[in-house]
Amino acid sequence: MDLVFGIGASHLQVFIPLILLIVALMIPLIDKIDKRYRDPLVVLTTLMSGIFAVIVFLKVLSSPTHYIEYLVGYAWGGQKLLHSGQPIGIALRTDLLGAILLLLINAIGFLAVVYSLQYIQHDVPEEKHTYYYTLLLLMLAGMSGIAITGDCFNAYVFFEVASISSYALVSINGKAESLEATFKYLLIGALSSVFIVFAIGLLFNATGTLNMQYASQQIAKIIDSTPGSPYYPYRYLIFASLGLFIMGFSVKAAFFPGHAWLADAHPVAPASISALLSGLIVKATGVFLLIRFLFSIFGIHKGYYGKILSPLFLIISAITILSGSLFAIVQTQIKRMLAFSTIAQMGYILFGIALVTYNGLAGSILHIINHAIVKSLLFLCSGIIIYKTGIKDITDMGKLGYRMPVTMACFTIGACSMVGVPPLAGFMSKWVLATASFQAGMPYLVIILLLSSLLNAVYYFRVIAISYFGDPKIEVDKIDEAPKTMLVPVLILASLVFILGILVKYPYHGAALPSARLLFR
């Protein structure tokens, strides 16, 4: 491990959460001094962290090992302070999966901030705009921290920073239903975080460390030990800890028994926040950390935990996919429908993890990338519709496609990608998942993927059909296209859906496969 005591300019990934945190806390002050500086400052900060994230991603991608790691630690009289052979400090380890997530968070975060400049004039009370930006930057900082850390407890702290600011953001417009949804989200989030701290405590007691890499070596030692060896009794702590971690992160990732909060919390938030919640929060605080703990720390791919976990995950993912899709069909509100669709898509990601094969994990990672972009696109489009017309029900959207051609074209691209129309990004990740399930010797599971695609088609094509061919319920003549600061982020995301679909070899062979290979080592 490369030891660095203190932070230097070559450690760019540290600066991303650092800048975001500092600016987040400066915004209320700046707002007191002069209101005009606030918006440019927020845009510049997220732009800068986005550029930093691109540089970090390229650095990680070009390094031969596909990860950068070092320790922010202490030196005592010129000597490193050791704790039974390992240096004391907080390990920061940005592997390729973390770098992908970092790039997604900061890129989509920047687009969401640009989109917010106009959008929150409509949906958030005037006096809360400052706190909106503060919380938004705190949330981005928390998620960026999750992506770069190599320390269990540090991951938990950033997890809480992201979660708590997301609770506040969901309830920011102060309406009665958003308060209720937030309280539900908060209770279940607090329960999941209690499980996670408990699991970290058990892990610490069993392995004596919080450093993820060192913990994984210790776990290998404990699980490989035979009865009678001093390591042997600790295996029960490891099993309990793994179970608690899975429970905690499954709730955050909205897998089947703990999915109810998502369908309430995501639709009531402002659309820019819904995009970040559905696109990033469920991935950073849920699926990413689940992958990190299952593979990097507990070593599920080494066959340590018998044959229980994989079938369990497959059953949960099948129920999540089908129930999410079925509930989405009966929804009348567009944002609620998109939230249930998110639940179904999280099931896809779990499906790839559950196969516990190299290709399945690569498919999951590809689906994380694609779904983050596509779901942000869809939520931002629905936000434009609400901003311009106030329409929330799908049945009221008649003839909108002719009055808002750009928005509805982008929505159509996103919807087709969700359904899995071939040249688009969503098709590619489903294809990878399907081939992975063939290769894992479970071809009958492809039926679930196909059935879910069919259900996706039912509810997404209904929206498209109504918006182009339905009868208008409201006066459509006065409606025109949204302002440019809202359209440009949507257009960028829509073009990304095309690019990542057609040039799929770059995200797949360039990023998803190497990061899966790194996790499988």
Add this chain to the structure above:
Amino acid sequence: MWIKMILYRIDYIVTVILFCIGLYALILKPNLIKKIIGINILETSVYLFFIASADVRLGPATCQWAGPSEISNAAEVAHAAAGHVPLVNPIPSALILTAIVVSVSVTAISLALAIKIYENYGTLDTRKIMRLKG
């Protein structure tokens, strides 16, 4: 004999009892304030677990200085050779300080939400608040 075992592990037993009380309050109590108290009891039980596992002077060592890894620090070798049980581990206490800050912020935001909910709905009873179906 079993009384001695229980006494040695009394803090872990209290942890489990507190965890169950907190879970009960969080899930089954209809009052929002009681739910918030439930979260706090749950968190307290986990903190107690951390602190109890750091103290190894009583009974068999559940948490050694460096877990089941070999002792490498010279001071620790001398300490072990003298027949002493390892010292109290300082790391869990440091972790719990951070976790308490987190729990304070969760409590603060949930109480603020409870006030807002009372202003909007006129009640804190979840059975009367439930409007969303999710």
